[in-house]
Structures are given as C-alpha cells and as structure tokens.
Amino acid sequence: MKKIAAIIKKDLKRYFNDPRILVSLFLPGIIIFVIYSIIGGIIGDMTDLSDEEYTVYTLNLPEPLASLFTPEGMNVHLVDAAERGLGDEAVLEEIHEGKVSVYVKFDENFKENLNLWLLGQLAQNSPTDGAQTPTDPSQTPADNTPQDPADEPSGQPTPAPAVPQVKIYYDSSDVGSLALYNVYASALDALEDGLSNLFDVNGGNETFDLAEVETAADIMSAFMPMIMIVFLWSGAMMISAESIAGEKERGTMATLLATPIQRSHIALAKAVSLSVPALISSMCSFAGLMLSLPGLMPGVTLAHYGFGEYAALFLLNAVTTVMFTVILTVVSTLSRSVKEASGYSSALMVGIMVVGMANSIAPETASPAAFLIPVFGAGRCYSQIMSLSFNPLSFAITIAASLFYIAVGVFALSRLFSNERVMFGK
Amino acid sequence: MNQAAVVCKDLEKSFRLSKKQQKIEKTPDRVKRAVRGLSFEAYPGEIFGLLGSNGAGKTTTLRMIATLIKPDGGSVEILGKDAVAFPDFARSNLGFLTSELKLEDYFTPNYLYRYFSELHGLDENADRKRMLFEKFGIDKFAEVRVADLSTGMKQKLSLVISLVHDPAVIVFDEPTNGLDVITAKAVTDYLGELKNEGKAIIISTHIFSLAEKLCDRIGIIVDGRMAALSDKQTLVGDRSLEDVFFDIYSMAAPAET
Ligand SMILES: Nc1ncnc2c1ncn2[C@@H]1O[C@H](COP(=O)(O)OP(=O)(O)OP(=O)(O)O)[C@@H](O)[C@H]1O
Numbered sequence: 112m113k114k115i116a117a118i119i120k121k122d123l124k125r126y127f128n129d130p131r132i133l134v135s136l137f138l139p140g141i142i143i144f145v146i147y148s149i150i151g152g153i154i155g156d157m158t159d160l161s162d163e164e165y166t167v168y169t170l171n172l173p174e175p176l177a178s179l180f181t182p183e184g185m186n187v188h189l190v191d192a193a194e195r196g197l198g199d200e201a202v203l204e205e206i207h208e209g210k211v212s213v214y215v216k217f218d219e220n221f222k223e224n225l226n227l228w229l230l231g232q233l234a235q236n237s238p239t240d241g242a243q244t245p246t247d248p249s250q251t252p253a254d255n256t257p258q259d260p261a262d263e264p265s266g267q268p269t270p271a272p273a274v275p276q277v278k279i280y281y282d283s284s285d286v287g288s289l290a291l292y293n294v295y296a297s298a299l300d301a302l303e304d305g306l307s308n309l310f311d312v313n314g315g316n317e318t319f320d321l322a323e324v325e326t327a328a329d330i331m332s333a334f335m336p337m338i339m340i341v342f343l344w345s346g347a348m349m350i351s352a353e354s355i356a357g358e359k360e361r362g363t364m365a366t367l368l369a370t371p372i373q374r375s376h377i378a379l380a381k382a383v384s385l386s387v388p389a390l391i392s393s394m395c396s397f398a399g400l401m402l403s404l405p406g407l408m409p410g411v412t413l414a415h416y417g418f419g420e421y422a423a424l425f426l427l428n429a430v431t432t433v434m435f436t437v438i439l440t441v442v443s444t445l446s447r448s449v450k451e452a453s454g455y456s457s458a459l460m461v462g463i464m465v466v467g468m469a470n471s472i473a474p475e476t477a478s479p480a481a482f483l484i485p486v487f488g489a490g491r492c493y494s495q496i497m498s499l500s501f502n503p504l505s506f507a508i509t510i511a512a513s514l515f516y517i518a519v520g521v522f523a524l525s526r527l528f529s530n531e532r533v534m535f536g537k
Numbered sequence: 538m539n540q541a542a543v544v545c546k547d548l549e550k551s552f553r554l555s556k557k558q559q560k561i562e563k564t565p566d567r568v569k570r571a572v573r574g575l576s577f578e579a580y581p582g583e584i585f586g587l588l589g590s591n592g593a594g595k596t597t598t599l600r601m602i603a604t605l606i607k608p609d610g611g612s613v614e615i616l617g618k619d620a621v622a623f624p625d626f627a628r629s630n631l632g633f634l635t636s637e638l639k640l641e642d643y644f645t646p647n648y649l650y651r652y653f654s655e656l657h658g659l660d661e662n663a664d665r666k667r668m669l670f671e672k673f674g675i676d677k678f679a680e681v682r683v684a685d686l687s688t689g690m691k692q693k694l695s696l697v698i699s700l701v702h703d704p705a706v707i708v709f710d711e712p713t714n715g716l717d718v719i720t721a722k723a724v725t726d727y728l729g730e731l732k733n734e735g736k737a738i739i740i741s742t743h744i745f746s747l748a749e750k751l752c753d754r755i756g757i758i759v760d761g762r763m764a765a766l767s768d769k770q771t772l773v774g775d776r777s778l779e780d781v782f783f784d785i786y787s788m789a790a791p792a793e794t
C-alpha cells in the first residue's frame with residue numbers, strides 16, 4: 112500500500128507541476144463553455160423572452176400551484192381551458208398555430224386525489240410503494256375522463272390504480288413555448304420529488320412536444336451527451352494516452368519494474384494517478400457545460416436540476432472518466448511509442464463519437480441490456496438525466512457496467528505489466 | 538568456497554524477430570537465440586565478469602538475473618531462491634544497473650533517492666544517502682532536476698539509485714560505458730569497496746582492460762554460449778586477456794548459429 116501511495120504521489124507531483132498539463136486540464140471546460148455560450152447567444156438573440164406575452168391554457172389547475180406557472184421575467188397569461196369551453200383538440204390546435212404557448216392539464220380532482228393518496232400512503236406506512244394498493248377506493252374515479260384515453264397510467268406497474276397526472280403540452284420549435292415548458296417541468300419535478308413521486312409529470316408514451324420541426328436547441332440537446340463524452344475522452348487522453356508508452360520510451364518504466372513491487376500494484380497506482388487529472392478535467396468540462404446551459408436552452412437555469420440530478424451527473428462523469436482513463440492506459444501500454452499511442456487513441460475517439468452518435472439516433476426505448484454497451488449507456492443516461500427523466504435501472508446498469516470495465520482494465524494492465532514482450536519488446 | 542549468491546543454470550533465451558529486426562540482423566530466421574545454455578555462479582566477495590562482443594548476449598543474461606525478463610529454459614537463483622518463482626525477493630536483494638533503466642527528468646536526486654527507498658519498502662537512510670552522494674559528487678546537485686544534470690552525473694545517480702537498498706547482489710551492465718576516466722575510476726573503485734564488503738558482483742563488459750583489472754573470475758560469452766569460464770589467473774596466465782579472448786573467439790565463433 113505504501114508503495115502504491117509513493118507512485119501515485121510521485122506521478123501527481125509531476126502532473127501538477129507541468130504547466131502544459133495544467134492548461135490541458137482546464138482547456139476543454141473553457142472551450143465547452145465558450146462554444147456553447149456563443150451558440151446560446153445566437154439562439155437567445157433570435158427572441159427576447161421578456162418582451163412577449165404568452166398565453167398558457169390550464170385545466171383543473173389547483174389554486175395554490177398557480178404561482179408556479181407565472182415565472183418572473185416572463186409575461187404569462189393563465190387561461191382556464193374549461194372556462195373557455197375548449198376541448199383538448201382545440202387547445203392543441205392553438206398551440207400548433209402558435210396562439211397558445213403551453214397547455215398544462217391536471218387530472219380532474221388532482222388535488223383531492225393527491226390528498227387521498229397521501230392519506231392512503233400514511234395509512235399503509237410505506238410511502239413509495241403506494242401504487243400497489245388496490246384497495247384504495249379513491250383511485251378509480253381519478254381516471255374517468257372519457258374524452259382522453261391517454262390518461263391511462265402507463266409508466267407504472269400494471270395492477271396499480273392511476274397515479275395523479277400532470278400533462279404539459281408544448282412546442283419545442285417555439286422558443287417561448289419551450290422556455291415555459293422547461294420552467295414548468297422543473298418546478299413540478301421539484302414539487303414531485305418533495306412528495307415522494309406521488310404524481311407523474313408527462314408520464315406515459317404520449318407525445319407532449321407538438322413541434323414539427325427540429326430547433327437548434329433540440330439538436331444541441333440531442334448532441335450534448337456525445338459532446339460531453341468526447342470532452343471526457345479527450346480530457347483523459349491528454350495524459351493517459353502517452354503515459355505508459357512514454358515511460359517505456361524514456362526507460363523509466365524499466366526502472367520501476369526492477370523494484371520489488373507487484374505488477375498489480377503498479378497497475379492500480381497508474382490507474383489512480385492518471386484518473387486524478389482526468390477527473391479534474393472532466394469536472395471542468397461538466398462545469399463548462401452546465402454554466403452554458405441557461406444560455407443554450409430557453410427557460411433552463413442551473414436550478415432546473417435538483418441535487419439528485421447533479422449527483423447522478425457527477426457520478427456518471429466520474430465513472431465514465433475513470434473508465435476512459437483505464438482504457439487509454441491499456442492502449443498506451445500496448446503501444447510501442449508515444450506516437451503510436453496517440454494515433455490509436457485518436458482512432459478510438461472516432462469510435463467513441465460513432466457510439467455517441469448512435470445514442471442520439473437509437474430508439475427512445477432502448478432495452479436495459481443496451482446500457483451495458485460502454486459509451487452508449489453513459490450517453491443515454493446523460494440524455495435521460497438532462498431531460499429530467501432519470502431512470503434508476505438504466506443508471507444503475509451503466510454505473511455497474513462501467514465499474515466492471517474499470518476492474519477488467521486494471522486487471523489487463525497488471526497482466527500487461529508482467530508481459531516482457533509488451534514492456535521490453537522492440 | 539562459500540555459498541554462491543547467484544546461480545545461473547542452463548539459461549536459455551530466444552527472441553522472436555520482427556520483419557524489421559530480421560532485416561537489421563540480416564537473417565532469415567524468425568527467432569534469435571540470444572542465450573544458449575549459459576551456466577555460471579557468482580560468490581559473495583568477488584567480482585564476476587561477463588566478457589563478450591556486441592550482441593553476444595550479456596545484457597540479455599543480466600536482465601534475466603534481474604527478473605526483468607524470464608528465461609525460456611534453465612534457472613536463476615538469487616541467495617538460494619528461484620528468481621522466477623520469487624521475483625520480489627530477487628529484486629529486493631539485487632541492484633541492477635544498465636543504460637536502459639532511466640530516471641525521470643522531472644525529479645531531483647534527493648526526491649528520487651527517497652522515492653526509490655519507498656519502492657523498496659524502506660525509510661530513507663540519510664547517512665547512506667549522504668555517503669553515496671558525496672562519493673559520486675551528487676551532493677552539490679541534490680536539488681537539480683535530472684533533466685539538467687550532465688550525462689555522467691545522470692549515470693552516477695542511476696548507480697546510486699540502484700543501490701538505495703544496499704543489496705547483497707550487484708549486477709552492473711557495462712558500468713563504465715560513456716563515463717570519463719575520472720568518473721569511471723570512481724565507479725570501479727567503489728565496486729572494489731563493495732566487493733570487500735562481501736557483495737557478490739556481476740558486471741558485463743567488452744573492455745578487456747576493465748575485466749583484467751577488476752574481475753576475479755571471467756566468463757567469455759560467444760554467441761550466447763559460455764566459451765570459457767574460470768578465474769582470471771587460470772584464464773589469462775602470462776598472456777594478455779585480449780589475446781586469450783581472440784583465441785577463444787576464433788575457436789568458438791564458426792559454430793552453427
Ligand atoms: N527484445 C529483443 N528482441 C529481439 N532481439 C533481441 C532483444 N533483446 C536482445 N535481442 C538480440 O539478442 C542478442 C543479444 O543481445 P544482448 O543485448 O544481450 O547483447 P550484448 O552482449 O549485451 O551486446 P552489447 O555489447 O551490444 O550490449 C542480440 O542479437 C540482440 O539483437
């Protein structure tokens with residue numbers, strides 16, 4: 112253990128005293144921020160949200176929640192669709208035409224159902240499994256709005272009674288509509304979190320985005336995971352790609368191998384010491400990305416995401432970065448020279464980009480097994496978290512798979528370090 | 538005679554040659570047999586010299602002793618323990634110096650001395666460090682990064698670093714290569730001291746004068762085989778080592794490859 116610590120300490124001392132490495136650590140984050148801020152600036156310039164007046168139709172809006180739907184800085188008119196005598200079809204048509212920005216539709220008796228639901232939960236004394244209580248008589252009437260079959264609960268286990276639903280229809284090709292949607296979704300999401308997920312926001316498979324064209328923001332958010340992944344890869348590449356190949360080339364690896372330290376310990380030490388700068392770089396990229404989000408996606412602020420989302424993104428970043436570091440270190444170890452190592456890693460980056468692309472093209476409902484695919488799983492998790500549709504199962508699969516790949520990589524490294532043809536081959 | 542510190546028995550080592558290497562070596566063979574059935578022993582309190590021309594297999598043999606590469610056949614024992622089965626024991630008791638083992642440019646002698654002490658599981662021995670640094674004139678450069686040291690100073694530092702753990706067995710590949718006469722003398726003098734301390738020392742060289750002056754026993758390697766092996770007096774007699782070497786070389790060299 113002491114020897115492992117000695118190697119890590121020595122490596123870190125070198126990395127953090129090398130101005131070239133220090134610059135390369137922070138550069139990706141700065142680049143990501145600058146690029147996205149410029150793009151965001153262009154999108155933002157096209158419309159000034161504070162000038163216009165927006166009409167939002169609501170249905171069954173519980174009075175205490177009204178304030179959530181009139182955000183500061185935007186001039187929003189709340190109109191009760193029922194008072195106007197408008198049916199769903201008519202409202203959606205108006206959104207299409209751009210006369211109305213958003214339609215927020217609560218279940219009939221949303222408030223009462225929620226109250227009864229909560230009481231039921233308290234009685235059951237198991238707040239999160241409430242959906243499984245078939246004896247609760249209050250659940251059935253919640254769903255008898257015959258003109259809208261989409262009210263059927265679809266994201267829940269089958270025999271469960273309806274979960275109180277909120278539906279937000281919007282048009283992402285309209286900046287104002289998208290902005291309001293983002294504001295509402297995050298406000299309700301925060302509220303929902305506080306209530307142990309006792310109602311659903313835009314649950315089920317219905318389409319709530321009525322946009323017919325893709326907007327710049329759409330495209331950006333679709334590609335954001337891939338861009339993030341590419342930045343993590345290049346952050347890890349800065350040091351890891353040349354690491355072992357460089358040590359072999361310079362003859363310092365042989366010196367280390369001549370000392371009485373187990374090869375598996377060297378592998379572990381290298382994985383750790385190379386991960387530290389890569390992690391710093393990835394956190395900078397992540398910060399750059401998050402800081403540029405508000406400019407990029409209308410209505411999104413840093414408060415759009417809660418602690419849970421940030422924690423998940425942080426963990427995903429960290430695990431993905433370490434995985435990339437280990438992969439790159441293996442590649443570096445297999446390479447005979449620094450030149451060869453950087454060639455291979457750049458080639459691999461193309462592969463990473465392809466898998467990242469596949470993520471934005473692949474169907475929305477990927478099977479859980481797909482999350483075992485390295486880069487793909489991470490990319491999909493990024494999309495899910497950033498669109499506030501965190502899926503614990505796919506997240507857990509992605510993290511577990513990454514940890515497994517890291518372990519395999521470190522094991523491979525220790526085997527390679529004991530392989531004289533790899534270490535001393537000419 | 539006392540117990541051998543290093544026992545090499547029937548050592549074999551072949552390298553697979555790449556196309557490029559085949560061209561360089563001008564051979565159609567896919568495999569280079571670098572060491573072919575080499576046996577010798579080294580005892581505490583003596584300097585054993587491996588003498589051979591370029592490509593004879595000296596470095597390959599020493600790397601097997603130092604456990605950097607594994608023999609294809611035969612065995613190496615360090616202080617009675619098999620080096621392949623107990624590599625960490627071998628590395629703990631052996632100091633290996635060869636021009637391919639380099640120190641990181643970024644660090645200072647002081648730092649590296651402490652670092653390699655730690656890798657050997659030892660606390661830094663300040664007295665030993667001071668003694669070694671003074672002996673080789675590193676003390677004045679103790680805080681200068683390796684990158685800024687002269688070639689000779691780097692080599693002396695490598696030597697010192699290879700001995701941080703005060704090993705019982707010392708294996709030096711061409712220890713005076715690239716050193717000026719004064720530095721070379723400091724190194725050979727120190728090897729004499731180590732011998733008197735009772736260390737078992739193996740050096741390789743193609744410099745006859747060095748072997749003649751320094752070694753107690755000499756093995757002459759030709760093409761991976763031990764062409765002659767005995768104590769210096771018996772081997773040389775009243776002739777020069779150079780003449781003896783050429784006789785042996787011309788007898789052994791025409792053998793099949
Ligand atoms: N890793 C390797 N791959 C292929 N061939 C090798 C390898 N290492 C050594 N050889 C070959 O084995 C032979 C013996 O090499 P070695 O380095 O042991 O010779 P040497 O006696 O130390 O020579 P020198 O005096 O030039 O240092 C040479 O022909 C060399 O080309």
Ligand SMILES: [Mg+2]
Pocket residue numbers: 595596597710
């Ligand atoms: Mg040699």
